[in-house]
Amino acid sequence: MRARRVAAVALRQFYLYSGSATRVVPLFAWVAIDITLWGFISRYLNSVALPGYNFIPALLGAVLLWDFLARVLQGVSTAFLEDVWSRNFLNMFATPLQISEYICGLVITAVVTSLIGLLTMLALAAAAFGLSFVAYGAALVPFVLVLFLTGIALGIAGSAMVLRLGPASEWFLWPMPALIAPFAGVYYPVSTLPGWMQAISRLLPPSYVFDGMRAIVRHAPWDMRSLAIGLALSVLYIVIAAIFFRQVYRFAVRTGLLARYNAESPS
């Protein structure tokens, strides 16, 4: 893997962001709206619920962390879509650039854009609603790490789907977090779900994060080692997603889909 080629992919994205307010504003705007909305909902629930349970760290914290995962996913997939929108595949892939270098460039872009979103959410949630991540203690770091890795895996897998199915399938990327959220136990404990949904939950790394987060907020006993399962699963999914992307790319080269990408069909 060559660092200059990885830097080129990330630099292209930096150029796009630096020259476009319409790309920069969504990094802040949607997360700010979400935090504002859920901040007030959490505050209202605190006023009507029995005393002793604080919805700010439980609900608003969950929304914030879930939004972070969504930002990571979109960071990868939007960077990929920039090449779809500008019909740039031929220029990019008829070069020495390797798929691993291309994906690394997309991931670096996602790191930067998602961190901007995360910092915005943290600042707003703390300033407006008194959310303090100190409440989560040392577990916060693995929480964020697991969600970050899961977002990367979903972003790579979603991009591979768009590469396989053509430009019109980009809509597939946007509802991915919403499709996963009911199974991941973002807003409620996984134990609330029926058995078959719980079985799926156990395969989703974020479910370990959100169960752990709620246990910490309730001061309930919680085995931090369960987070290791989430971490292992998220790493596994990144490997699977990267293999999936590579296989789709090979299919696209073999069938002519890459050379005729805008036709959405290899023949």
Place this chain on the structure above:
Amino acid sequence: MVQAHLELPDLSPPPVLVVSDLRKTYRETVAVDGVSFAIPPGEIVGLLGPNGAGKTTIVNIILGVLEPNTGSIRIDGIDLLRRRSAALAFTNFSAVYAALPGNLTVEQNLRVFGLIYEVPALAERIEDLLVRFDLVRFRGAKSGVLSSGEQTRLSLAKALLNRPKLLLLDEPTASIDPSAAREIRDLIRAFAEENASAVLWTSHNMYEVEEVCHRVLFLSRGRVLLEGDPKLLPHEHGAATLEDLFVKVARERLHPEHS
């Protein structure tokens, strides 16, 4: 007396591009059917043929974005199918259907692709190309707002960034005026001579092909039908001009029973 038989070593430089028995099919359609050719350093080869003859398919295969069913490609001795990245480091291209991203400026596009090709002393190389292709005043302009001629010059500047040993040009002057086209032809010819680069050039402009190419390959229905010097080939095949020969080959494609 026994005479010593002295074999002279082959001093001719090895070809930059060797295409061997290339075949590509899309379901029942045969796009490329057993094409073989080689291009030595410094030679400009025209790849001619009617629409659908297989020219762009061959270019796409050599660029590594399309896999052949059978056959092999060696670029500077490197097997493209086995070592794609290493082989493509010596290659570059410009195609009328592959404009650079219009939402990056001229300079940004050159920097991004210069990094991908790992061009040494990139800043100086970009300055040199901006001057050579008369793009200095457009360096900060978004590529998408350039005229088609300016975009062609940018695409060619990108194609020369890494001083490729193999340059692929798919109708490089299709969208520019005759004066600019002549300048472009001169630039590419000079580049090929200075760098001993092999050039594969597709064009429908037979005047251009005759002026620039040392050799042409006529493709029809995915096969190389004719090959030779563009100045001699028409007379060898009973045509007055290269364009007449092209029309003859194209009509044979439409009416294969007469061929």
